[in-house]
Amino acid sequence: MAKLSNAVRIGILGASGYTGAELLRLLARHPQAEIRLVTANAKAGKAVGEVFPHLAHLGLPKLVKVEDADYLGLDVVFCALPHGTTQDIIAKLPKHLKVVDLSADFRLHDVGVYAKWYGHEHKAPDLQKEAVYGITELARAAVQKARLVANPGCYPTAAQLPLVPLLEANAIEAGDIIIDAKSGVSGAGREAKEANLFAEVSEGVHPYGIASHRHAPEIEQGLSAAAGKAVVVNFTPHLMPMNRGIEETIYVRLHNGATADDLRETLAKRYAGEAFVRVVPKGAVPHTRHVRGSNHVLMGVFADRIPGRAIIVSVEDNLVKGASGQAIQNMNAMIGLPETTSLEQEPLFP
Amino acid sequence: MAKLSNAVRIGILGASGYTGAELLRLLARHPQAEIRLVTANAKAGKAVGEVFPHLAHLGLPKLVKVEDADYLGLDVVFCALPHGTTQDIIAKLPKHLKVVDLSADFRLHDVGVYAKWYGHEHKAPDLQKEAVYGITELARAAVQKARLVANPGCYPTAAQLPLVPLLEANAIEAGDIIIDAKSGVSGAGREAKEANLFAEVSEGVHPYGIASHRHAPEIEQGLSAAAGKAVVVNFTPHLMPMNRGIEETIYVRLHNGATADDLRETLAKRYAGEAFVRVVPKGAVPHTRHVRGSNHVLMGVFADRIPGRAIIVSVEDNLVKGASGQAIQNMNAMIGLPETTSLEQEPLFP
Amino acid sequence: MAKLSNAVRIGILGASGYTGAELLRLLARHPQAEIRLVTANAKAGKAVGEVFPHLAHLGLPKLVKVEDADYLGLDVVFCALPHGTTQDIIAKLPKHLKVVDLSADFRLHDVGVYAKWYGHEHKAPDLQKEAVYGITELARAAVQKARLVANPGCYPTAAQLPLVPLLEANAIEAGDIIIDAKSGVSGAGREAKEANLFAEVSEGVHPYGIASHRHAPEIEQGLSAAAGKAVVVNFTPHLMPMNRGIEETIYVRLHNGATADDLRETLAKRYAGEAFVRVVPKGAVPHTRHVRGSNHVLMGVFADRIPGRAIIVSVEDNLVKGASGQAIQNMNAMIGLPETTSLEQEPLFP
Amino acid sequence: MAKLSNAVRIGILGASGYTGAELLRLLARHPQAEIRLVTANAKAGKAVGEVFPHLAHLGLPKLVKVEDADYLGLDVVFCALPHGTTQDIIAKLPKHLKVVDLSADFRLHDVGVYAKWYGHEHKAPDLQKEAVYGITELARAAVQKARLVANPGCYPTAAQLPLVPLLEANAIEAGDIIIDAKSGVSGAGREAKEANLFAEVSEGVHPYGIASHRHAPEIEQGLSAAAGKAVVVNFTPHLMPMNRGIEETIYVRLHNGATADDLRETLAKRYAGEAFVRVVPKGAVPHTRHVRGSNHVLMGVFADRIPGRAIIVSVEDNLVKGASGQAIQNMNAMIGLPETTSLEQEPLFP
16 A cells, blocks of 8 residues: 555554554554554564464565664554563653553553552553553543553453443442453463463353453553542453454443433443444344454443343454554544544454 | 163153254263154154264164154153243153153243243143252252153253352342353254354354343242242343353352352352262362363352452353253152263363 | 545345345445445345444445345446346346346356256356356456456355466366365355354364365366366365355376476466465465455465375455455456455454 | 272373373273373373363372373373373383373384484384384284384374275275365364464464375375385375364275275275274265264265266364374273273264
8 A cells, every 4th residue: 555755654562463463454554654663572583474474465574673673763653562571661762752552561550559460560650650541532632642652451441431431420330340251362462371272262161360350450440530439340351262352241230310221321422423432222232243353342231130230231352442453543643643544444244 | 882671761852953962962871771762843754863963873763753752662751842832742741751841841930920931821830830940959859759850941050050059048149149141052052043153153252132031030930949039130141152061150249248268168068969060179260161061060159359249150061961961860860860870971171 | 434426336136145244344445336225135124234233333225125126326236146046137137237246147158057057047148148257367358348247156266266377377287186175154155054053063174065066167167268178176165163264275286397386486477466366485374364354365386295296275265355355356347446446454363 | 980999000191281181081981990190291290170170070190290100000001292202201111011102103113204204213113113003993903912002193093094995905096195184273282382372273274284294104104004005195284273173085096997986885894893983874974073072983985076086084083083082992902891991972062
């Protein structure tokens, strides 16, 4: 695709994982962006096509080590490095760069909470103060002005998009939120681990990280801000035998006489103008396969048979709106482009 | 396998579906049972091996229409017919037969509740009074004396096994039980429906029957009896891209100062002598793949991060303990054989 | 997406199947096409979003019956109707329409061969003479001038793209071609059939249509033309537990002293200028997942251990280059647009 | 299960992989065998239930390092260690032990061929002379007298069972055998490798080891003996998105006027008395799912459309007849038990 001469020049750090592949796939067709740098330490020296044969035809630069990266000719950097290594690297980047960090390293405002859940002190607490937590639809103004955006986690995006407006509207109880989440395996990354082998994952399902998953404090941070008080949630993720997709079935207690229909209406109003977030009609049920490969989020609301309760169903593609798609949406917002640029692709079904 | 001359003579009505196949698979090696009759209306006249090539070598009788069945030489009949057609057929069976019905037709004690959820009047209300609802471990004495056992639904088995003892122990609140259930596709049966095509189910997940699934009243019937009062539950099933297995993540509120450890201990004591039900150690997580193809149920208990709540994880193979395995377990109990007979096979992993 | 005022006006007949969905997905972003008509008899009256929730946001027209279609305001019609019903319908279409037919009804030049393999006389033999068999890369000039293009079958596209140039170059023997093909389940269509249920297809593989599949004569038609003599092939398809993708491993005997390297070079030259067809480097192995969701075809050539033989590996997405993508590529060629228009999307991995 | 006091005492070396799990699953119910030793170096010190939760209830011994194994109280040892490490270990075992080796270390009679394909000299050439290559049905008499059985590879078992009798009958040409093989991922073992991650394998298919897979010489060894001359085959394996199962579609040229029906009859006669090998009726198609979890092999023969050729379809479960099931079948033969002991389980479908 012919790029404009004044294209935004992009670097991707940690490009050999699934979120890296997804950044490359989506940015390849971005009319105002040009990929100039791709790093991947273990696979440095290889062509992108050796690591991702589906992208072999794109004419991308060779993979280099992150320490050999030349940032001078770049405008924007995406960081898709493992958690824990990113704080050091971002702290040392030239300050002219805009940065979207897909790791968890800058997501928690409170460095004490970070230290508790990630097991070590935060290495760049000053940068943390500057970082904007970027669920684009919920933080648009701040993202537009940001230099460093902490791109949200996959689970937290699907949870906060429906729950933040409902807590802000005081329509649900903050102390009784149960998030039963199901994720495709790509969310676990491309590292070779026994637990993620095909034969360990297919033809079965199981919960993991019960009451101890690191996305719980990230969700609670956003919900606490929305509720105006400390919120603790139940968050129970499950590993699905599928590549992509997150579905969250969220069980809430209604507040102030609200009904399930009220919740649906509140969400529909909140997201009426949004390109990527849709509230499905009463009775329709979101499936992860309705959003596969796209930046879309679908949500539905249902009355519970237990009086005073409701059920929210929220789906996204964990690699797109849950990671790389939202990262590009944030970049678009940061540099003044329409947020949908290069994210217009329809979902792939079947 | 050589059968005893005094073998129990078995008929299977509706043998061409997945629960029928599973009855055939498991009974084929039963040392004291002999399959004498297999019916399947749409496939009458065919050999079992045409309908189930994996069982072609067993030398089973040809499939006949249910109206052509000869019951005289039989001792036990398994009914694996569609819901709604079974009441008539069972009502007309000779009374010397012991019957295990795998349909929903005799599961609800209250024929009014049946009519409400199944859309028509119960056609055999007198037989309903005689039917024993057979989660074997919870109704052993009654099953042993029963002539007609209503074999429980797949979801209700995995839900009631952990919840009934906890409600009986008054350790959890009866009014705040949320059952997030995930099932393999075989639970939807072998009928050709667009919604169950491979391309509609694979690579995705979605809830269905939200607040309206017929297994909700079945679960509530058992929990109400255990709690000594009417219980309404949240029951939200999800369709998984896998053949077999049910996982239920059950969210409960603790009662009377009970802790998650107390719940685990209560369950461990309750099922200490059971061959098929195991409570996993603290920290271990049941997967559906740990029970695939077996009659086992695994359950674990976890403390919630929300104070005063706990999480129960329960898994089974929906076609075995959730259907045909439990049916054979019930038959064994009804005729005085060890319950484990022909159900000793270990789970198949991977 | 804003459409040009002089957009090509499109009708899609039979839009409720998987190839229909794929036409809608790809055309939705076509900058010079506008979907004006969508038919689906069994689902007439429904919104597209009820049949394909992943496309609910596109603002497409309601589904109507094919007999209620108004063709006056249209420029191009895609026919994605079942085999056998299409000849009648296309014969009655207004002659100003350009037509791309995705069924098998106009693929076989010889109506006698058609009658033999499809079990009834051809109903529009005059139209058959006009129809252009449209593997775009192999019939570009004819497609550009065509009014009616017979869009090739999924298997025949992946087979002929490598084999036709090799036969034309006289580099392989025409009488010893064995095509072992593997296809995702979406190739079997969306009709509810027991054989395509999730539980019948997943976790297993099997051949079908052995020595009797209707794509054999279609392949042989193209290969015979290329070889200049009647060719009979072995074509053995297998059903894969996956949604999308066709892989063909083709076993050939070398001719005239050609080597595997020669074959690779012949193909690389033949497709050097093509946007969608790529010959992978020596040693690289095409996977179906390298082309998922895209219009790409990858092919590789390998020396056999049996002297004088070679192995060709060819992959495509059966719903894109194997059906709807090639249909759009053909339409683009027919109306003078760049062939890649609306087909630029990169493959989706994982 | 109660074991006899004179049970055969078993050791399993390398029990933490998938073939190890399968040995444990099948032997658990063996009425005349008792598992006394299980080794697994990386997981030594753990309970079997930590490594294989589905077997936690079996009361098996703890995993120990192979160098800490005590062989004195054992009668039989199964070796499921990685290729290359086994020759040393088996050479040092006490000579009273009967040994079934599931690795490739003793499968090739010619140590020169071994060295060429496995990259190092054979470390126990004298033991190699003693080893019996054990496709049980083809080498029964030798297996019954053997002390050391080299258990065949998964692919070679499914290939040789149909091809050896046909070559012995001189019914097919030895120089034109093409084996297109498809295997489930469990065949690749439990080691953590990127290539076997769920997201790399699901929703796609690809060939691998084209013209270079180590099972080719193993197949050729058996076929050469049957043909009475050196045979070179085409063997092209493909990785399937499924856990278990091997399907081989074998393309052969008929010899001496034989027809496809003749081949079927030859095979049917050859295997008429066998418990595990079945030739399906004309027209029936073997699926891998017809043998899942069982020790069965199904094979069918079909006429090709190319005159003078035929197609053979052969299926097995790669972990059972392709590995651990055949290993137990061999042990049964070696110690004089019925070969079917503990292998009677029917296939699991779906």
